[in-house]
Amino acid sequence: MNNHKKDCENCIIKQLNSLKVLGRDELKSISDAKIMKGFKKGETIFNENEKLRGVFCVRKGKSKLSKMSENGKNQIIKIANKGELLGQRSVISEEMTNLSATALDDMEVCFIPKKNIVISLNNNIEFTKAVLIQMSKELKFADNIIVNMTQKSVSQRTAEILLYLEKNYGKDEKGFLSVKLKREDMANIVGTAKEGCIRTLSLFKKNGWISTDRKKIKIENSIALKNLITGF
Amino acid sequence: MNNHKKDCENCIIKQLNSLKVLGRDELKSISDAKIMKGFKKGETIFNENEKLRGVFCVRKGKSKLSKMSENGKNQIIKIANKGELLGQRSVISEEMTNLSATALDDMEVCFIPKKNIVISLNNNIEFTKAVLIQMSKELKFADNIIVNMTQKSVSQRTAEILLYLEKNYGKDEKGFLSVKLKREDMANIVGTAKEGCIRTLSLFKKNGWISTDRKKIKIENSIALKNLITGF
DNA sequence: CGGTGAATTGATCGCCTTCAACCCTTGTGG
DNA sequence: CCACAAGGGTTGAAGGCGATCAATTCACCG
Numbered sequence: 166m167n168n169h170k171k172d173c174e175n176c177i178i179k180q181l182n183s184l185k186v187l188g189r190d191e192l193k194s195i196s197d198a199k200i201m202k203g204f205k206k207g208e209t210i211f212n213e214n215e216k217l218r219g220v221f222c223v224r225k226g227k228s229k230l231s232k233m234s235e236n237g238k239n240q241i242i243k244i245a246n247k248g249e250l251l252g253q254r255s256v257i258s259e260e261m262t263n264l265s266a267t268a269l270d271d272m273e274v275c276f277i278p279k280k281n282i283v284i285s286l287n288n289n290i291e292f293t294k295a296v297l298i299q300m301s302k303e304l305k306f307a308d309n310i311i312v313n314m315t316q317k318s319v320s321q322r323t324a325e326i327l328l329y330l331e332k333n334y335g336k337d338e339k340g341f342l343s344v345k346l347k348r349e350d351m352a353n354i355v356g357t358a359k360e361g362c363i364r365t366l367s368l369f370k371k372n373g374w375i376s377t378d379r380k381k382i383k384i385e386n387s388i389a390l391k392n393l394i395t396g397f
Numbered sequence: 398m399n400n401h402k403k404d405c406e407n408c409i410i411k412q413l414n415s416l417k418v419l420g421r422d423e424l425k426s427i428s429d430a431k432i433m434k435g436f437k438k439g440e441t442i443f444n445e446n447e448k449l450r451g452v453f454c455v456r457k458g459k460s461k462l463s464k465m466s467e468n469g470k471n472q473i474i475k476i477a478n479k480g481e482l483l484g485q486r487s488v489i490s491e492e493m494t495n496l497s498a499t500a501l502d503d504m505e506v507c508f509i510p511k512k513n514i515v516i517s518l519n520n521n522i523e524f525t526k527a528v529l530i531q532m533s534k535e536l537k538f539a540d541n542i543i544v545n546m547t548q549k550s551v552s553q554r555t556a557e558i559l560l561y562l563e564k565n566y567g568k569d570e571k572g573f574l575s576v577k578l579k580r581e582d583m584a585n586i587v588g589t590a591k592e593g594c595i596r597t598l599s600l601f602k603k604n605g606w607i608s609t610d611r612k613k614i615k616i617e618n619s620i621a622l623k624n625l626i627t628g629f
Numbered sequence: 630c631g632g633t634g635a636a637t638t639g640a641t642c643g644c645c646t647t648c649a650a651c652c653c654t655t656g657t658g659g
Numbered sequence: 660c661c662a663c664a665a666g667g668g669t670t671g672a673a674g675g676c677g678a679t680c681a682a683t684t685c686a687c688c689g
Contacts, residue, residue, distance in 0.1 A: 190452070234544045234545070236546045240548060254536055257533045258533040261542070263537045287522065287526070290522045293525045294525055297489060301485075301490040304486055304494070305490070307536060307539035307540060308495055311464075311472060311543055312472045313466070314543060315546050315588030315589075316472060316588075347635075348636065357677075358677070358679075360637080360638085360678080360679080360680095361676090363637060364637085367636095367638085380686095394467070550644075551644080551645070579667070581667080587647075589666090592643070592645090592646075593644090593668085612667090
C-alpha cells in the first residue's frame with residue numbers, strides 16, 4: 166500500500182500535468198515523500214470542506230469531482246482522468262476543499278504532501294506558471310459549463326456530455342464510451358433528475374443516435390447530436 | 398485620454414489586486430506603458446473570441462463579464478468591481494477571450510500591455526503566485542455558480558444574487574443596492590428569462606422582503622431571503 | 630432462486646418560458 | 660412646453676419541459 170521505490174522522475178504520468186516542469190531534485194524529494202494509495206471503485210478520496218494535507222496525482226483510473234448543494238442533490242463538476250492532480254486548488258489557496266472526489270474505477274493514486282508542492286510553488290516559477298495555466302483552463306471550462314447549464318435544454322446538455330465523454334476519454338475496441346457512469350452520475354453531470362436523463366437517452370436510442378449494451382453507451386450519430394446542441 | 402503622468406506605485410487601486418506584490422521597477426515600467434481609458438456605460442471593453450494585447454485594471458466603475466450561448470441568450474458570469482483585473486485569464490493562457498466585458502457604469506480603466514504582465518509572470522514568483530491564488534478563488538466561485546444554477550429554483554437564485562450584490566458591492570446612503578442593473582441583466586445573472594426574474598422580484602416585494610424605487614432595489618428582510626435559499 | 634440495487638416507463642403536477650399587450654419613464658425635436 | 664417615440668418594466672395567459680412519485684423490469688450476486 167505504501168511507496169515502494171517507484172521513482173517520480175521516470176513516471177510517465179507526470180508528463181500529463183504540471184509536475185513535468187519540475188527539476189530532478191524536486192522530483193527526488195517528491196519521490197521520497199509521496200505515498201502510493203489504491204482506491205476501489207466508489208471509494209472517497211476526499212470530501213467537501215476537508216483540509217487537505219497534499220495533492221493527489223492520479224496514476225490510474227478516473228474520479229468524479231462533485232459538490233453537494235443545500236438541498237441534498239449533488240452536481241458533478243468534472244471528471245479527472247489519469248494524469249490529473251486532485252486537490253490543487255485547495256492546497257494553493259489554503260482553503261477547505263470545495264469539491265469531493267470519488268473513484269469511478271479502481272484507482273491508483275500518489276499522495277504528494279503539501280510541503281513539497283508549496284516549496285516548488287515558492288521557488289520554481291516554471292512550476293507556478295504551469296499550475297496557473299492549468300487553472301486558467303479549468304476556469305474557462307467552468308465558465309462554459311455555467312452557460313450550458315442555464316441556457317440549454319436537458320437533451321442538448323446530454324448530447325453535449327456524450328460527445329465530450331467520447332472526445333476526452335475515448336472509446337473501447339467496440340466503440341463504447343470508455344467512461345462508465347451510472348445513470349445517476351450521468352444525470353448529476355447533466356444537472357437533471359435521473360429519470361429525465363434516462364428518458365433523454367432512451368429518446369436518443371430510439372432515434373438511432375446512440376446504442377447501448379448493459380450500462381455501456383455507443384455514439385452512432387454524432388452529427389445528429391451536434392445538430393441538436395446548436396438547435397439545427 | 399492617454400496616460401498623463403499617473404503613477405502606478407502610488408495608485409491605491411493596485412492594493413486590491415495582484416499588482417500589489419510587484420516591485421518598484423516593475424510598477425515603473427507599467428506606469429510608463431499603461432494607457433488610461435474611459436468607457437461610458439454600456440460600452441464594450443472587449444468581446445468574446447478576441448485576442449487581447451493586455452489586461453485592464455479597473456480604477457472606477459463596474460463591468461459585467463458575460464458569455465453568449467449558441468442560442469443567442471447570454472449569461473453574466475461575474476461582475477468586476479473597481480480594483481479587478483480584466484482579461485487576465487486570456488493573457489495568461491494565450492487564448493482568445495471566452496467572455497465579453499461591458500461597462501455597467503461610466504468606467505475608468507488602465508490598459509496594461511501583455512508584455513509587462515508576461516515579464517512579471519516569468520520573473521516575479523510572488524506575482525505569479527498572487528495571480529494563481531486569485532484565479533483559484535475565481536474557480537471556486539465558478540464551481541459554486543454551477544451548483545446553484547442546476548440545483549436551485551429561480552427564486553432561490555434570485556434571493557442569493559440579491560444578498561450577494563448587497564454583500565459585495567454595498568448599498569447607498571438610503572440602503573439601495575449600489576449595483577444598478579437592468580431587469581434584463583439581473584435575469585442574465587440569475588440565468589432565467591427577464592419576465593421570470595421580474596415576477597420573482599415582484600413577489601419578494603409583495604412579501605415585504607425587498608422594496609424598490611425606480612430601478613433601485615433595497616433589501617428589507619435578508620433573513621427571509623436566506624431562509625428561502627436554504628429551503629427554510 | 631430470491632434479493633438488492635439500478636434502469637426504465639407511466640402519470641401527474643408545477644415551475645418557468647414564451648408571446649402578447651400595456652404601462653411608465655425618459656429624452657428629443659419641433 | 661408639448662408630443663411622441665423608444666426602451667424598459669410589468670402583468671396575463673397558454674403551453675411545455677422537467678421534477679417527482681410510483682410501479683415494473685432488469686442485471687447481477689450470493
